Amino acid sequence: MTALAEGVAGAGGVAPDTPVRSGRRGGGAWRFAVLGLLGLYFLIPIAASFWFTVRDRRDGGVTAEFYTGIPGADGFAEAFTRSLILAALTVLLALALMIPTVVLVDLRLPRLRTAVELLTLMPLVVPPIALVVGVRSVLSWAPDYFLGTPLADAFFAIQEPDLPWILVFAYVVLALPFVYRALDAGVHGADLRTLTEAARNLGASWPRVLVSVVLPVLRTSVLNAAFLTLALVLGEFTFANILGFETFPTWILRISGSAPQLSVAVSVLSLLVTWLLLLMISALDRRRGTEETA
């Protein structure tokens, strides 16, 4: 009942014209059962992981040593930095590739829409491990067929273990579904067509339209896409593992044998990082929502 009152108060203290359905009274038991059981299922592993990492096995007390030990852990700095750099490059490349495409398709080339939509959805259904096997096959052409050509040199260059560009290229593909949908939602929500037509009508050139109309309008969806991509790259394991590069997730697996608490502590932290990233996204979304209704 208080929840109902809140909803009504939100409508400016006036009874809504179509009142909120009062709902079926009773029958709420299954709801609480579902919420309770699933709540436990989702909370216990997080709580247990946390306890696992702060329990001191020697004296049964509490310790933060596994968390404070993370920055100095062997290999952590390189792996984590590498993952961050890969993420940044992936975000930039994905945006550079997709912003013009999404804007062009929406404004000028609606015929291509279905094709672009389908292609960007493919990475969602093609198993990453199948894709990485294919990528590996292509990469093996360099020693097998192209040896001595500039193409082979390029193939080797993108497999540099310090900064494996091939991962960036692959991660852009994996990020396509999220980046496309985020940008597409932004373009649609803003009715970019009318805005650009208005700008053109006022005499702006196309480059000018891009810089002063399209980009500002897409700001939140660009950030949205960036955060999603960041979360994706920081957690990606399959490509890095199969292609044999050390990134943050593969590092966790490598050290888990010798330092189980450390690996769990890092896992807990990475959950927190994902949480923060997504909170930022939803904060952005809400801000956009209020901006639009204001």
Next chain:
Amino acid sequence: MLTALGTVPFFLYVAVFLLLPIAVLAVEAFRATDPVTYEETWSTGSITTITEGVYRRAYLGSLQLSLITAVLAAVLGLALAVAILRARRGQLLRRMVLTASGVLANFGGIPLAFAFIATIGNQGVVTALLQDTLGIGLGGFSLYSMTGLALVYLYFLVPLMVLTIIPALEALRPQWREAADNLGATGWQYWRYVGGPVLAPPVLGATMLLFASAFAAYATAKALVGSSVPLVTLQIADALSSNVVVGAENLGKALALGMVVVVGLVMAFYAWVQRRTQRWLA
């Protein structure tokens, strides 16, 4: 026509980094390397191999695990989504569950595996707790098994279901329920004739997505069970990391191609069902 040039980078990129690798799989899965002469020939050897023995078991294992977890997650996720939507204007609860779903659906892979190892692994906190209090540990349950994997997979599949199905649930107009009530229908009749049929296509679609997601999962399984449970993804990794067996590389490609084919068939089935059920949306 100049504007069309602007989309060339996108199509080129997708062609090189998405379509080419898949095409290469489809071709090279049918190549074989002679173990003596290292000569390459056309062969269906790899394809035949992956339909037998350990590989056949791996496919069946993956299919079984993905199907069971997808259906379970679909049911649980749907129940959870309905429960939070039914909490009329329970804005706080709703936002909490949605945000948590967003996080947990992305919380797959390695960290998830370690969270469960810390909880119900051999040294896990809950394992120890049950051992100390009841003296039974986890009973016959082992995290490092098919059942254990299923339990872990649900952890990201259920939130994924909640996220994908909530828009469909919100699209069920309250007027439909009221109109049905008004015309004398019972709750069951409403779901039988209206709510169910309207909701079925999106639920099926979401379940397919869960299936693809579980079928493709690699990191979690790798971290939890190594290769002790028969799963295609693990077999592929094994084949690729084997430096000993000549032709294992092609076996990996055949296995990967098999995965693409399975997913393709599932999607084709989905498209077919969609067309049949969605006449009224056309």
Next chain:
Amino acid sequence: MTAASPRTAAAAPDTRPGVPIRIEGLTRRYGSVVALDGLDLDIAGGEFLALLGPSGCGKTTALRAIAGFDRPDAGRVLLGDRDVTGVPANKRDAGMVFQAYSLFPNLTVAENVAFGLRVRRRDRAEQRTRAAELLELVGLADRGDRYPHQLSGGQQQRVALARALAVAPKVLLLDEPLSALDAQVRVQLREEIRRIQLELGITTVFVTHDQAEALSVADRVGVMRAGRLEQVAGPDELYERPATAFVAEFVGTMNRLPATLSAGAVELLGVRRPVAGSAPAGAVEALVRPEALVVTAGGPAHVVTRTFSGAVTRLLVALPDGTEVRADLASADSQHLTAGTAVSVVPAERPVLVVPAEPA
């Protein structure tokens, strides 16, 4: 074909066949907001009653209480002699047409219309003939196998009407069924609803915020405000003799002018007129319809705008003190009264309605 239940028809064979609706002391609160405040209303069998009011006045809540979607906190609802207050919506026999989008999207038009019979487990043949019959009634006989999204908004509402009537409900409830439609379709459909209602003789409650709609189709109109009825009356009476200033202003256009009441007459715009209504002597508010103002060229006031609409032209006139009034004149008589023209305004020679002055 009759929509009335056999029982009522047998009980009162010599009256109109519709079932009367009686609402007693209906109260409904949402938190601190009172949507219905002890509403009493009697609707005769076969009557077409419109509930009119601004949004949030409780009209929809009242309708939903009759339909059973909303449990009142207090009060009773009777359909005929049956108290249905505690009866769930699916057992009430009240056909309802919603604002929009209430057709089941996965069922064809004919299946939608037959839905009520289907859940009552009538046989297929009966469902089919009844659906065809009703679609014929609303003029959509050839659209039975379409899906709702293939119809226009107006057609969808016709189907919704057919669907509500297919089960021969005791009463018909219309919840702003025209508000989502284009102006032309709206007029056409409201006339058709009235035709069908008269044909079936079914008791009908029609909720709307559009006064023209209410006045044009209803036998009686109930004007609601803050969960209560301000006035229930026939359209003519409501327009000519509004009981309160609220009704006066909500129904049609009304000028509210300061006036002085003394000795049974009211002094307004410098002239004295007989009085209608009641108020304590002294400063009062006079309510004057635009057509009851006489505008002549030359004087202290001036025309601000002139809006031509066919036979009648409306003038917005600014009085010397800045007050603006609306006056309707025959277009033929007002061609020279363009914007800026100096004019004088007086009330026509007829009783003027007064109400106590509301404190500003």
